[in-house]
Amino acid sequence: MDKKIAMERTIYVGDREIELVCPICGGKKFFDRKTLMNTVGMTFFDLDWANPEATNFICEDCSYIFWFMEDLSVGPKKDRPLTRAEEYEISFRNHSNDALYKILNGKGYNDDAKAAAKNLLRQRKMPV
Ligand SMILES: [Zn+2]
Structure with a gap:
């Protein structure tokens, strides 16, 4: 079973670093997941997208799901290297x-x- 680890996520927008915070519960740890957009119910998206895959971040605490159409460079905060x-x-x-x-x-x-x-x-x- 592929059990993932929830961790803090930083989204890079241009040269800005934005810490992802859940708008519902304020949680800061998220699981990640890729979702193909050309699945059932998602056909309203333009499939001319080079890569019709979304990146999801799912709040560890309340399970709120973020959707990003592009694969942003995301990961643990830069100023705190992994232990x-x-x-x-x-x-x-x-x-x-x-x-x-x-x-x-x-x-x-x-x-x-x-x-x-x-x-x-x-x-x-x-x-x-
Ligand atoms: Zn939450």
């Missing part, structure tokens, strides 16, 4: 629960890797 644990978390996110438990309980994994595995298991509501 090692966050980098591990991103690379582990397609791991099975078993694989995560192996990292968490196994020898030879560093503390950052264990913290990442633990965090992912928590997000999946698994006992840790």
